Amino acid sequence: MSAKTESPVRLAAETWESLFRAQVAVMRRLQAGPAFKGLAINEYDVLFTLSRCPSGWLRQNELNDHVLLSQSSLSRLVERLEKRGLVERMPAPDDGRGVLVKLTEAGWELQKQIGREHVRDIAALVVPALTAAEQQELLRLTEKLRASVAAR
Amino acid sequence: MSAKTESPVRLAAETWESLFRAQVAVMRRLQAGPAFKGLAINEYDVLFTLSRCPSGWLRQNELNDHVLLSQSSLSRLVERLEKRGLVERMPAPDDGRGVLVKLTEAGWELQKQIGREHVRDIAALVVPALTAAEQQELLRLTEKLRASVAAR
DNA sequence: GGTCGATAGATGCAAATGCATGTAAATCGG
DNA sequence: CCGATTTACATGCATTTGCATCTATCGACC
Known part of the structure; x- marks a missing residue:
């Protein structure tokens, strides 16, 4: 896990990005x-x-x-x-x-x-x-x- | 936890809703x-x-x-x-x-x-x-x- | 009570969005 | 190899969105 050893700021950003991407992926399917x-x-x-x-x-x-x-x-x-x-x-x-x-x-x-x-x-x-x-x-x-x- | 004892379908729906609401809350702040x-x-x-x-x-x-x-x-x-x-x-x-x-x-x-x-x-x-x-x-x-x- | 800044909602207007469709290129089936 | 279907992207057009602004009301303060 690349974020594990990185800065708190970076971990937070990666966490948010992952959450956001998951939301986009699911929402895309739901809208369709x-x-x-x-x-x-x-x-x-x-x-x-x-x-x-x-x-x-x-x-x-x-x-x-x-x-x-x-x-x-x-x-x-x-x-x-x-x-x-x-x-x-x-x-x-x-x-x-x-x-x-x-x-x-x-x-x-x-x-x-x-x-x-x-x-x-x-x-x-x-x-x-x-x-x-x-x-x-x-x-x-x-x-x-x-x-x-x-x-x- | 109310969803714990409920149906799989319901747990999935509550999970998604929570994810979605969190996304909305964070995104609202970021956009501002x-x-x-x-x-x-x-x-x-x-x-x-x-x-x-x-x-x-x-x-x-x-x-x-x-x-x-x-x-x-x-x-x-x-x-x-x-x-x-x-x-x-x-x-x-x-x-x-x-x-x-x-x-x-x-x-x-x-x-x-x-x-x-x-x-x-x-x-x-x-x-x-x-x-x-x-x-x-x-x-x-x-x-x-x-x-x-x-x-x- | 009266003034002033903040808040809730509506509206004009320009910009962004989605749907339906168009065009061109790729892929499939024979 | 050829026609039919699918895929990638662009475009016309109506709808939706956001920004800026307006009106009305609320709350704080004197």
Whole structure:
């Protein structure tokens, strides 16, 4: 392992590059699948994030933390989803500047439908690649990384 | 750990989601840094990939495997880089359809300059998040995942 | 209460992206 | 060797994206 004896900075860079490349490789396959014909990956991501929200309603700026999109792009993406009847928007009651977003019934249905296919596609790629123990470790490490990055 | 006792499919999905979220969180920070003012992340990625290529020349379709872009978008991205004098193109000698790409001197310089800042930014995020051993393990797991996905 | 800087979101506009398709060259099947 | 299929890349065009900027509201401070 070439990075083992090298500087901490270099190890960090190589680790990130490997993580990034893995993400690209997997994402490339997922995007090609039939699950994303009528919905871009970012649009699905928004539906998914909303589906995980306990209260149902989520602030648009909180959505923005989960998606790799600029504020303006997310604003318009949500606008498109609203026009397609997949989400609903309302002004935030406690903050006159804010907007709350939630899934409509149609949005829920679409998320579940695409989600099922998506999960199958993911499993088809990940299960043969890593043992269950390795997956758990990867899950732990990426979550630790994400939490640390989000905290600063 | 909720996924521990669940189905293999579910564990795989949670693992992927965690990897993806970590990637989004880190990438968001990196993009915000000063290293990417004059160059989009995809453009840097192309310069970086070329800088790692031993022969210097790389086929455009091979480049496409590394970057999360459609073929047409990459074609135009390379065209832009060529106009900016950062890369050079020539027809592939052994395949009349193909195009070879390599960095110009200016491209090399810019890649190195941005690369240095970029590596610093990465280290600032990754080093405090994970121990060296954890980074090595994350590197190993993501590389294993990438290799498996690429192999099919 | 009134002023000032910060924050949430929307919008004009130029640039980037993807899809469908076009062209040319390579490969396959006979 | 020839037609059919596939592959590599380019291009027209509609959509999406980001940057800069605008409006409105919030919060801090006096």
